[in-house]
Amino acid sequence: MSNKKINILVVEDDDELRNSLQRQLSEKDYDVITASNGNEAIPLTHARRYDLVILDLKMPYLDGFQVLQFLNSTFPDTRVIVLTGYGDLKNVERCKSLGANEVMSKPYNVEYLFDTINRLVKREVP
Numbered sequence: 001m002s003n004k005k006i007n008i009l010v011v012e013d014d015d016e017l018r019n020s021l022q023r024q025l026s027e028k029d030y031d032v033i034t035a036s037n038g039n040e041a042i043p044l045t046h047a048r049r050y051d052l053v054i055l056d057l058k059m060p061y062l063d064g065f066q067v068l069q070f071l072n073s074t075f076p077d078t079r080v081i082v083l084t085g086y087g088d089l090k091n092v093e094r095c096k097s098l099g100a101n102e103v104m105s106k107p108y109n110v111e112y113l114f115d116t117i118n119r120l121v122k123r124e125v126p
């Protein structure tokens with residue numbers, strides 16, 4: 001793979017968690033854009049192509065399920081990790097049926113998150 005940065009969109013309504021994710025991902029040399037809800041996220045997907053979206057489920061306005069449905073129908077090649085505090089079996093199955101590649105529970109394990117990102121975008125680790 002080339003040295004092109006991986007573009008990641010983080011959609012999370014919790015300011016502290018969103019900022020923490022942005023910092024952690026940026027430190028790993030990912031190109032990170034953030035949105036605090038689905039209404040902010042959808043216009044961002046039209047402005048540029050994302051390799052991966054990290055998506056919360058429970059958000060005001062458009063929730064994660066609605067954003068996931070939009071992404072799956074409009075940008076089916078974009079990988080999606082759902083990061084949620086509501087990771088029960090019903091929600092996991094619904095996320096998977098709407099095209100999520102992975103569903104992780106909050107609080108998340110940082111190393112597992114990075115391993116999953118690398119696996120989904122097939123990033124070569126030096």
